[in-house]
Amino acid sequence: MTKRTAAKYKIDRRMGENIWGRAKSPVNKREYGPGQHGQRRKQKLSDFGTQLRAKQKLKGYYGDLTEKQFRRIYAEAVRVRGDTGENLIGLLERRLDAVVYRAKFVPTIFASRQFINHGHVTVNGKPVNIASYRVKEGDVIAVRERSRQLAIVLEAVGLAERDVPDYIDADHNKMTATFVRTPELGDVPYAVVMEPNLVVEFYSR
Structure with a gap:
């Protein structure tokens, strides 16, 4: 860590x-x-x-x-x-902490790292607690069901100061995000x- x-x-x-x-x-x-x-x-x-x-x-x-x-x-x-x-x-951008931050599951990149380390995230249904884990195109990242009502998650979803980029398909009802493609500089x-x-x-x- x-x-x-x-x-x-x-x-x-x-x-x-x-x-x-x-x-x-x-x-x-x-x-x-x-x-x-x-x-x-x-x-x-x-x-x-x-x-x-x-x-x-x-x-x-x-x-x-x-x-x-x-x-x-x-x-x-x-x-x-x-x-x-x-x-x-x-x-x-393929680091798991970056994807969790981009998907608006947490308010900051620092919170993302801690969130992952504490076991709140899965990739393709399997728990992953390594922030530097590299996602692949098509991977589905999700907040574990027991973690979806945490204050930090609810705060992040409601943030108006940033949007989810189009290379991540996020569903805040299900608290899942699909990494659609690797972005170029102009996409970030x-x-x-x-x-x-x-x-x-x-x-x-």
Whole structure:
């Protein structure tokens, strides 16, 4: 299980962007970084700094993955035929925690990881408690019947600030979601601009 090393809103402030589009993000009020020197950090970034920031933003978005985890996913994206940046996004979106979050079964990506770890989710009828589990096209992800009335689930389903993308077919009456297809970058409903091409440049140095 990945240890969450930073509060989600601190990630927002460090990036200077509301990366999940949350109404409660402090960036909506304070666009500078955390800490006593946060307001001094507005200098122009170098090419390396821009690439590093793109990597940190994408890594943070998916629950602040560890560098080891993220590097492993990137290495796999390189091995797959096609555009490495697009492959990277596709692999990240196929993580079970990302699918549970996209299906609006939970309010945040961090909650998704905990929800899965606690045994509330099945894939094709079988319990799966590994957040990094990779779903395949056609897989059916469901909230276990005993977990469907949890407050966190009811809160998420009612969230108006995000919609379920079209590559996931969610049924909130049955609390199931089918992973229809692997998305491309343009299909993913990021609240801010993500630049996987800069991530590729960072690792290709």
